Amino acid sequence: xxxxxxxxxxxxxxxxxxxxxxxxxxxxxxxxxxxxxxxxxxxxxxxxxxxxxxxxxxxxxxxxxxxxxxxxxxxxxxxxxxxxxxxxxxxxxxxxxxxxxxxxxxxxxxxxxxxxxxxxxxxxxxxxxxxxxxx
Amino acid sequence: xxxxxxxxxxxxxxxxxxxxxxxxxxxxxxxxxxxxxxxxxxxxxxxxxxxxxxxxxxxxxxxxxxxxxxxxxxxxxxxxxxxxxxxxxxxxxxxxxxxxxxxxxxxxxxxxxxxxxxxxxxxxxxxxxxxxxxx
DNA sequence: TACATAATGTTATATTATAACAATAACTAA
DNA sequence: TTAGTTATTGTTATAATATAACATTATGTA
Ligand SMILES: [Zn+2]
Ligand SMILES: [Zn+2]
Ligand SMILES: [Zn+2]
Ligand SMILES: [Zn+2]
Numbered sequence: 001x002x003x004x005x006x007x008x009x010x011x012x013x014x015x016x017x018x019x020x021x022x023x024x025x026x027x028x029x030x031x032x033x034x035x036x037x038x039x040x041x042x043x044x045x046x047x048x049x050x051x052x053x054x055x056x057x058x059x060x061x062x063x064x065x066x067x068x069x070x071x072x073x074x075x076x077x078x079x080x081x082x083x084x085x086x087x088x089x090x091x092x093x094x095x096x097x098x099x100x101x102x103x104x105x106x107x108x109x110x111x112x113x114x115x116x117x118x119x120x121x122x123x124x125x126x127x128x129x130x131x132x133x134x135x
Numbered sequence: 136x137x138x139x140x141x142x143x144x145x146x147x148x149x150x151x152x153x154x155x156x157x158x159x160x161x162x163x164x165x166x167x168x169x170x171x172x173x174x175x176x177x178x179x180x181x182x183x184x185x186x187x188x189x190x191x192x193x194x195x196x197x198x199x200x201x202x203x204x205x206x207x208x209x210x211x212x213x214x215x216x217x218x219x220x221x222x223x224x225x226x227x228x229x230x231x232x233x234x235x236x237x238x239x240x241x242x243x244x245x246x247x248x249x250x251x252x253x254x255x256x257x258x259x260x261x262x263x264x265x266x267x268x269x270x
Numbered sequence: 271t272a273c274a275t276a277a278t279g280t281t282a283t284a285t286t287a288t289a290a291c292a293a294t295a296a297c298t299a300a
Numbered sequence: 301t302t303a304g305t306t307a308t309t310g311t312t313a314t315a316a317t318a319t320a321a322c323a324t325t326a327t328g329t330a
Contacts, residue, residue, distance in 0.1 A: 100245075116260075120260070123242075146277060
């Protein structure tokens, strides 16, 4: 396998599943992924979930928790899935990863009154996207 | 009970389920709730989910999305479940609702580059609580 | 009253996710 | 190289989370 790239060397299943998610304009759910990759030999839910777990772990995809769905990371700053923010349209379900230096900085530095130390966060904003606002 | 909330007259099932969640020191999952209220005559998952949906809608409880679990609101500022923030310990799973005027203000005013208008957000911080840090 | 709305009870089913175990592939170090 | 180790895969079964559909009962309101 080609080792020239510094990117993670995805395995066969991981690559099949990442490519599908990466091409999708909206988040995909696990069983929809399964249905779409069955022609490529991935037959069981666990094969999908294992690839998803790994892809989340290395930051290639993110899970949209409120939707149980997965989206490819398009934010080059975000090597690992430890600081994520998304906007979600409640009508058309369009999801966009938010890339804001100000927001990242604010949240990375946030400290609560108990002095708890945070290593990770996930933020989901909900509202109407531009398109749906005009309707 | 928190009187800052607008008083909703909870129905019988809603009250049984809210009381259970309110007394719990940690978030409860739907089927654990079901198990615990069966002696009070609530027999089916749907009875639990319907009460949970309503309680979330009126802001008496919140769903911790990353855990599929429910916690009572102890934040008097939080009339409705439109602006929520939690800290979650990744070892002991202790969850605390964050009440920070600065954070609320920052997030309520946040605007992304597409000019999307947000009506709601949910933020989950992950890390180690004080107790687990000392171990 | 009569109508509308909300909540309940019940059965069945859909959706999301993991357990357990055997086999293979890939990586590491003597 | 070769054995030991770890990661990944394949497979079957099952657990955990959540909703559909429909009949009934309670509550609010004109
Ligand atoms: Zn990202
Ligand atoms: Zn939209
Ligand atoms: Zn609250
Ligand atoms: Zn802890």
